[in-house]
Amino acid sequence: MSLLVVGTVAFDKISTPFGSSDKIVGGAATYISLAASQFTKDINLVSVIGDDFPADYLDGLKKRSVNLDGLQIKEGEKSFFWEGKYRYDMNSRDTLDTQLNVLADFDPVLPENYKDCDFLMLGNLAPSVQLSVINQLNQRPKLVVLDTMNFWMDIALDELKEVISKVDVLTINDEEARQLSGEYSLVKGARKILEMGPKYLVIKKGENGALLMDRDNMFYAPALPLEDVMDPTGAGDTFAGGFMGYLANSRDVSFENMKRAVIVGSALASFSVEKFGTERLLTLTEEEIDFRIQLFVDLVDFDILLVD
């Protein structure tokens, strides 16, 4: 099943309490595609870069069967750049520099062969750009997943709500779920958000795991406690890519299968944060993924004997 991925392809410069990176390749669509490519070989990417982007990195994506026909390359312009510094708790970060560059007037144009995608992953971008992609499709995909963030809730809530009304799955973090719903309780908040359109809500909690909810069910996926967390950048995108890649490959969008997809996404994200940028994702093997998924199985395994 074909997967269409929309999002940034960009440069990041990152420092954390445990180290810092040079200007390295990042961007939501990069992480999503790399993670999804572990499970499906039919990925179409839509994004925009300048002429400053390393050709060998693009070749690497192509070798992983990521189709770049929809990647606009703007001659004489620069790629999107973000510089940030994580605080000690690794859950909060300060933006030191943002250069929109080619992203400032990004107008996504879907190649004809993208317009009948089965699965659509809308990475974090302006809601207007996400809407434009949806509107260019020939038919509604089997599953549309939307990732967004508080920034768009602050400055483009109406457009964001329009996008939310058109998707099947929304992925946001717990603070964003509280902001979007106006409810402190994630149970109440989820109910309100599910009334906005999506059938499923994934609440990402970073080192505290992720919650999958629909109107009738809840599933709590733990995060794997790790020896080393070097760089949380892209963890949410990697999660989304693993989640979506697994679903696209298995062609099953039931709640039961989404639970598995959440575990797979969490496993992929646990690798991503172990090194800076996409480095760890580029060397990841199927055996490593399977071994790590088994760690997630073991991590929550218990059998309870009720006392009477």
Place this chain on the structure above:
Amino acid sequence: MSLLVVGTVAFDKISTPFGSSDKIVGGAATYISLAASQFTKDINLVSVIGDDFPADYLDGLKKRSVNLDGLQIKEGEKSFFWEGKYRYDMNSRDTLDTQLNVLADFDPVLPENYKDCDFLMLGNLAPSVQLSVINQLNQRPKLVVLDTMNFWMDIALDELKEVISKVDVLTINDEEARQLSGEYSLVKGARKILEMGPKYLVIKKGENGALLMDRDNMFYAPALPLEDVMDPTGAGDTFAGGFMGYLANSRDVSFENMKRAVIVGSALASFSVEKFGTERLLTLTEEEIDFRIQLFVDLVDFDILLVD
């Protein structure tokens, strides 16, 4: 198996974003005993109160088979009082008033019939008081569990480390684990803390669940997402009481059984926070507990089919 509980029996006045309480009964030993009494009927309590404490509340504890021979009642003095206000995120709180009163010179004296306890639960108190209790025992209990907090790490670290060296299980929250170990990674931090003496470490994460670790194993218990969280006060103590009561009843201190005890403790805590103070614990039935434990089972249940 007999359970000895040491900790405060006190008054709290609490406000949260969702309401506020009058001066109500609280204290670590109160929550621990109430939670443990769901599973074991052989509980001995050591604490101190003034003559201002409601007799009917003490009668309620006795009716739950909590032995109060070790509860000192100081005539003409007042019970420990704490007033606090939770912030919107419910994870942080500001202390508005602390009146140590009888706690200022608390010198625990164990009745003879307490000195051969099988299980010892050291609730959060000055490490010197906790040490004094340990030193009065005739023999080492089958299991000693210690709860403490960052306050004692700040002002009495050496004494605290002495207590830690004498216990089997330490329960602290994630920030405290990071402070005590000096490690950001909870995996590395746990390893360091386990070298200080305990065989097991429980890292409490509030609404994000709890981690149980020994040198070779990790277990992640989720917290149940709740419709309403009214008052987090005593959640950690309730967890400890459920954990300890379950272990004392089942007489099995293996890692496998501790996983069950963590789930039971988490289930009890999920009730406690639904109302102010100990109100919810006082009406709790076995059927409600069993039903909720089943929710925890369902919450993390998945079967993964690895992709090949």
